[in-house]
Amino acid sequence: MTTPNDNPQDTPSQPMVVSRVFPADRDLVFRAWTAAEHLQHWFRPAGYSVPEAEVEFRVGGAFNVCMRSADGKRYWSRGTFVEIVPDARLVIETDVSDADGTSLFRAHTIATFTDEGEGTRLEVTQSYTLSDPGNAWMTKGAFHGWQQTLDRLAQEVARMDAEEPAGRFVTHATFTIERTYEAPQWLVFRAFTEPKAKAKWFAGGDNYTVVSRTMDVRPGGREHLQGRWANGLVSTFDAVYLDVLPDERIVYAYEMQLNERKISASLATVEITPVGNRTRLVVTEQGAFLDGYDDAGSRELGTGFLLDQLGESLKQ
Known part of the structure; x- marks a missing residue:
């Protein structure tokens, strides 16, 4: 992490503190910081627009915002999330540069979110380090x-x-999909557990671009996949592994988000069984779809599509 002391020519300035009370719940005010589509609406002073923004909402993830002035000059704030405490605190480090990429100053931003009356107080503390006095x-x-x-x-x-949504409610759905592959049991298991093997099939296809991906398949391990569709929609898959029996069984829980909205929480079971020289795969999912999200069977169709892609990857 870059700090003000890394360059003795850097000139620190006094911190700026500003606060405001919003007539909204903390989670709503907090979420306005977590997605590019929101930042493009508000992260700018008068006379500026935000033509581009990139947000990877995780510690170490990107926080990049381009602000354009009324006369067309562009200024980039490029940085990362340093600390995330849901609905309570954000710490963001950014470097502000001009259109030529010349660093103008660094900013250390702390945003805190607290309940006040029936609303939320947001306090922003920002410290600056000047590259040039x-x-x-x-x-x-x-x-x-x-x-x-x-x-x-x-x-x-x-x-x-x-x-x-006008109300908070949950809709439940369960499905089971079976496939039989012309591949040994260990190879099918590897397709679920090794990052390079899974990357060959676990993605959205031609209209989908991977933004970030991590994977650690073991009890207690986690997997993360975020991607952007051609229409700009960002989907996020976050999973935790509960049971991993080599070559035989995987059980994990996962949640899905579209942009910043959580749409579902699910339990998935993967069973892998040898059938002669082939392998039978059974995937069962129990899903909870949240607050009016209408799945309309798309999760089952999407899973079937992925398992077909898995079959093709086993031929490579």
């Missing part, structure tokens, strides 16, 4: 800029609140 003017107006930015955040939170 001549850029001091850029941070002197930070408080005023953040006041304008929080005005837009209030509008975005109100918009998000209006789009929240």
